[in-house]
Amino acid sequence: MPFSCNTVGALVLRYVFLYTRHPVRFVELIFWPLVDLLVWGFLTIYLQKQGPAGLPSTITFLIGGMILWDVLFRSQQGVAISFLEDVWTRNLLNVFVAPVRTIEYVAATCLVGVLRVGVTLIVLTGVAALAYHFHLADLGIVLLPFLANLMLFGWFLGMVSTALIMRWGQAAESLAWAVPFFIQPLAAVFYPVSVLPVWLQPIANSLPCTPIFEGMRAVLAGHPVPWHQLGYAFTLNLVWGALAAWFFAANLRYVRKTGLLVKVATQ
Amino acid sequence: MTPILEADRLVKVFGATSALDGLSFTVAPGESLGLLGVNGAGKTTAMNLLLGLTTPTSGTVRIFGLDLWKHRIEILRQINFSSAYTSLPSNLLVWQNLTVFARLYRVPRPKQRIDALIELLDISHLRKAVTGKLSAGESTRVNLAKALLNKPRLLLLDEPTASLDPDIADRVRKLLRHLQAQDGLSILYTSHNMRDIEEVCDRLVFLHGGKVLTEGTPGEVQARFNRTSLEDFFIGVARGEIDAIGLP
Numbered sequence: 399m400p401f402s403c404n405t406v407g408a409l410v411l412r413y414v415f416l417y418t419r420h421p422v423r424f425v426e427l428i429f430w431p432l433v434d435l436l437v438w439g440f441l442t443i444y445l446q447k448q449g450p451a452g453l454p455s456t457i458t459f460l461i462g463g464m465i466l467w468d469v470l471f472r473s474q475q476g477v478a479i480s481f482l483e484d485v486w487t488r489n490l491l492n493v494f495v496a497p498v499r500t501i502e503y504v505a506a507t508c509l510v511g512v513l514r515v516g517v518t519l520i521v522l523t524g525v526a527a528l529a530y531h532f533h534l535a536d537l538g539i540v541l542l543p544f545l546a547n548l549m550l551f552g553w554f555l556g557m558v559s560t561a562l563i564m565r566w567g568q569a570a571e572s573l574a575w576a577v578p579f580f581i582q583p584l585a586a587v588f589y590p591v592s593v594l595p596v597w598l599q600p601i602a603n604s605l606p607c608t609p610i611f612e613g614m615r616a617v618l619a620g621h622p623v624p625w626h627q628l629g630y631a632f633t634l635n636l637v638w639g640a641l642a643a644w645f646f647a648a649n650l651r652y653v654r655k656t657g658l659l660v661k662v663a664t665q
Numbered sequence: 666m667t668p669i670l671e672a673d674r675l676v677k678v679f680g681a682t683s684a685l686d687g688l689s690f691t692v693a694p695g696e697s698l699g700l701l702g703v704n705g706a707g708k709t710t711a712m713n714l715l716l717g718l719t720t721p722t723s724g725t726v727r728i729f730g731l732d733l734w735k736h737r738i739e740i741l742r743q744i745n746f747s748s749a750y751t752s753l754p755s756n757l758l759v760w761q762n763l764t765v766f767a768r769l770y771r772v773p774r775p776k777q778r779i780d781a782l783i784e785l786l787d788i789s790h791l792r793k794a795v796t797g798k799l800s801a802g803e804s805t806r807v808n809l810a811k812a813l814l815n816k817p818r819l820l821l822l823d824e825p826t827a828s829l830d831p832d833i834a835d836r837v838r839k840l841l842r843h844l845q846a847q848d849g850l851s852i853l854y855t856s857h858n859m860r861d862i863e864e865v866c867d868r869l870v871f872l873h874g875g876k877v878l879t880e881g882t883p884g885e886v887q888a889r890f891n892r893t894s895l896e897d898f899f900i901g902v903a904r905g906e907i908d909a910i911g912l913p
């Protein structure tokens with residue numbers, strides 16, 4: 399498939415200009431995750447002090463869950479907000495009449511997702527280590543495939559969000575923030591899948607992030623790295639990736655047919 | 666000679682609305698063609714089909730002799746577009762926006778090209794301005810600079826002078842004329858401003874109800890319908906005094 403890194407680079411340059419011109423944009427990347435971290439951090443401390451004897455050491459998985467969830471969320475946001483940025487500034491048509499392949503456009507939004515995740519992750523891991531003695535790096539080398547899988551799933555959810563906004567217009571903008579939270583209750587971020595009602599468990603197990611959060615808790619509890627869980631997560635990601643690409647392409651075809659692409663771009 | 670652009674029996678149906686009903690026309694190399702018509706005639710729909718933003722219900726578009734949907738990227742590299750309905754990202758500086766698009770179009774030596782265009786469009790004072798704070802006239806000129814970055818062989822303009830004051834509109838028309846003469850640029854221009862069409866276009870296609878009502882030079886069209894001016898002809902169509910049945 400033809401693909402140009404120069405084109406992706408040019409699209410990313412636009413966001414580099416945006417973020418360096420408006421440093422206030424970084425506040426959004428740092429402020430909310432920090433607030434979250436403080437809540438879960440202090441809850442963890444409280445539980446460690448007050449909770450029953452069985453709890454202590456491994457209860458830090460709440461902080462780990464929060465940070466890893468944020469990786470997924472920021473990655474999804476990178477994709478969806480980049481698209482919205484083009485809608486808000488009425489720039490979408492300029493991009494769509496430029497020699498930009500759809501895959502290059504999507505790749506650029508994914509790359510912006512990676513950059514956003516990078517900023518948030520550095521801040522969160524730093525503060526968690528200083529304030530709560532929680533060291534994400536203690537997870538070891540397995541942290542990398544954990545992060546990679548969450549990032550991938552974030553991209554795919556971002557593509558689904560973007561496709562929905564293209565189709566339903568600015569009225570559906572809030573989906574950019576809502577889509578990840580639709581799945582959060584099922585994603586086993588802060589509790590194991592086993593606490594979910596039995597009929598919900600298969601749905602939870604079809605999300606690529608679920609085995610990652612389960613795996614993180616296992617490793618924090620001192621169990622060996624569940625490589626088979628990772629393989630399972632990656633396989634699910636391949637399926638989700640294919641479905642998200644199909645969904646995105648189908649919606650793009652639909653909005654080109656109905657004229658909604660132009661509408662969302664010029665409203 | 667192969668036409669630069671060939672629209673062949675374009676049909677576009679949106680639900681119950683038929684926006685284009687078998688539209689065919691061509692643009693010759695170096696020609697400036699105006700798409701004229703009352704509001705709702707189908708000008709913007711035609712433009713969007715030609716740009717690949719909307720897919721036709723039926724019919725084909727060939728640009729430089731190539732099928733649009735088979736060679737979309739290759740074609741888009743050599744054409745460009747500007748409209749009163751789009752803008753460059755408002756939160757960036759003018760030079761930043763032009764730099765991003767110069768790279769998207771793989772303009773060789775982008776800095777020199779941007780400098781030359783800024784000069785040509787008389788906007789050097791706006792280089793470091795925030796794009797979102799430009800006046801309508803300034804913004805149109807910056808959009809045009811973007812549209813000329815890749816030295817397009819074909820320029821598509823959807824109501825480029827809408828919202829411009831007469832002075833700036835006049836300057837834009839003269840510039841387009843100049844580029845056409847100097848670089849052999851082909852232009853497709855939609856407008857409901859007669860002045861635009863008379864000054865910029867060699868030939869016009871008058872759209873009505875999604876198809877061609879008549880075409881020719883502005884002089885030919887007004888003579889054909891015994892009208893005193895193009896504007897008079899336009900009003901005649903808008904008020905239903907002229908329709909396809911009344912064609913001589």
Ligand SMILES: Nc1ncnc2c1ncn2[C@@H]1O[C@H](COP(=O)(O)OP(=O)(O)O)[C@@H](O)[C@H]1O
Pocket residue numbers: 656657658661679680682683684702703704705706707708709710711
């Ligand atoms: N996306 C769309 N969905 C439904 N109807 C549309 C859409 N776009 C255009 N139309 C209709 O098609 C017709 C032609 O519109 P348009 O091409 O915008 O005309 P013009 O640019 O000549 O004013 C109008 O009746 C318009 O309402």
Ligand SMILES: [Mg+2]
Pocket residue numbers: 708709710
């Ligand atoms: Mg129009």
